[in-house]
Structures are given as structure tokens and as C-alpha cells.
Amino acid sequence: MNNFAYTKAVDINNAISKINENDNNKIIAGGTNIIDLLKYFITEADTLIDINSISEMKKISELPDGRIRLGTLMTNADTAYHPVIEEKYTLLSKAILAGASAQIRNMATNGGNLLQRTRCYYFYDIHTPCNKREPGSGCSAIKGYNRIHAILGHSDHCIAVFPSDMCVALAALDAVVNVTGKNGFRSVPFADFHRLPGDSPHLDNHLEKGEIITSIDLPHKGFSKNYSYLKLRDRSSYSFALVSVATALEIENNLIKEARIALGGVAHKPWRVKKAEDLLVNKEPNAENFATAAEVILAGAHGFEHNTFKIDLAKKAIVRNCMMALDPRSQRPGAKPSL
DSSP, X not given: OXXXXXXXXXXXXXXXXXXXXXXXXXXXXXXXXXXXXXXXXXXXXXXXXXXXXXXXXXXXXEOTTSOXXXXXXXXXXXXXXXXXXXXXXXXXXXXXXXXXXXXHHHHOBHXXXXXXXXXXXXXXXXXXXXXXXXXXXXXXXXXXXXXXXXXXXXXXXXXXXXXXXXXXXXXXXXXXXXXXXXXXXXXXXXXXTBOOOTTOTTOOBOOOTTOEEEEEEEOSOOOOSEEEEEEEOSSTTTOOOSEEEXXXXXXXXXXXXXXXXXXXXXXXXXXXXXXXXXXXXXXOOSHHHHHHHHHHHTTTOOOOTTTTHHHHHHHHHHHHHHHHTTOGGGGOOOOOOOO
């Protein structure tokens, strides 16, 4: 482990001031990702700035227009089990509970979930070329073992995928990310927060230097009647998704009035195709129509030696998950376990 200094921020402005003192200062909250990155020598920090004392970022609140604001320092567990999230945004609750272990969810924060790095094998192996870790060094995954890698939105420079479950649901819900920096406050639509790799895969998102995520806004509409989250993985416990699907539907008189379908495990960011969702409007919610939408969503998908199977898997997962969304009774998260 490289040496680093440690300090605590007392409020948001103090945290912003400290992070901008040095280009190599880093924020720490739950620490479930950055500690690994430090231990594996993937990143280093001159100073870790602990923001856990900022109480205003640890709460959930209702805004005047009916939106719900999630504090960035709320843990994944507290978010998933919060009565408002369980009742109104059940898709989000279900997605969070599909991710990681209970122990990690008890530590990991909402802001950290958005900022986690890829779990590509080559990214974590500092002895192999990786453009995300060391720009310009090459991508070992393209001709290597790429079973878990991207089939959509990749480039010649990187085929890594974004690992979050929570973010797939946030993408489907059209959440908004609120950030604050030395230039003030701004809001970023969730669809615009994460980047595709292009020729700069080392940049995961559109945060500007020295900015901090302060909250996440959920729109008034939570799709609490027809929703589903499906995560397909090699092991049913604690594995990252090969393919995941978040589906949210609004149905009236057996016709789809609105559809949201987001994929995880297939690209550098949660993947949505508005054209496919629009095709479902005023259609009957059946397997045939969902299969048509799946073809549009996966149009242009390209696999590599070990992961081409994910294209067909994703299509079938979309149809299955959309059909599951028609029976919301099976989608309610379980009661919070006793500790």
C-alpha cells in the first residue's frame, strides 16, 4: 500500500476545497472500491478526504414537485430498505439488492456506486496493458479472455463493462445526478453521466475535476405497478452480471403506454435505446412485441471470441424480464432480515 494522508471534511464546501488543493487527493466514503484500487496499485492518493461526517448527504427527502432526493452518502442497504424506495421505486430496491453481498451493501454508498470502476480482469492486473488504467498502453481484453466484456458501445481502445446494478435501475427511471464543485451546483441527466470508452476509456463519467456527487433525484413516476429486474450471472451469489435488465412499464387497458428498458453488463455504461421503447407504445404487452424491441436494442451488437453468446442471452433476458414485469407480485423485495 502506498502511503497517504487522511483528513475529514466537515461540510460540502470544505470537501470541495480539500479535493481541489491537490490533483492527487481522493474522496473516500464507504471505501468498498477505492481501497481495492489502492491495494492493487491501480490508483494512488496523496490525501484521502473522508466525507462521512457530512450529515446533509445521508438523508432521503421529498422535493416540492414530488421527486425524491437520495443523499449520496446513504448506504445501498439503507436506500434499498427505505419505505419510500420499497413502495414507490421498487425496481431500484430490487436492483440494489441484486448487487454484491449484504456486508458490502451496508458499507457502499449511493455516490460510490455511480463512481465504481470496471471489474475487468486486465484492469486489475497491473502487469498487463490496459488503456483504462494506463492510457495508450493497449487493451489486453480484445484478444484475451473476454467472456464478461462488452457487446455494445465498445471501441478499439476498451471493451470493459460498467459493473453496477443500481445504475441500471437509475437509468431506467431517468434519474438525475446532482454535483457540486468549485464552479457551483449543476444537475446531470443520468443518461449523460457515464461515458462510452471512445478513445479515452480512462474517463468513466462526465464529472469535472474537483466535483462531488451530492445527491440523486428520482422522478415522480416510479413505475411501482409493472417492473422487474433480472440479473444473469455465473454464480447466483455475489457475481457481477453477464447481462442484467431493468424493465419499467406503464400499462392501461392491456396496452403499453410507456416502456423503459435498460441493460447492464453489456457496455461501458447502462444501455438504453429510446427507439426500442417507443416501438412498444400502444402495443400489447406480449412476448412477440418484446422480442421485436430486443432486436432493436441489440442492433449493432458485436461480440468477441468468448462473449458472443451474450448477444442472444441479452435478447432472451429482455423478453423474459418484460414478461416478468407483467406480474409485479413476484417482484416485491423481501422483508429486511434481522441482524
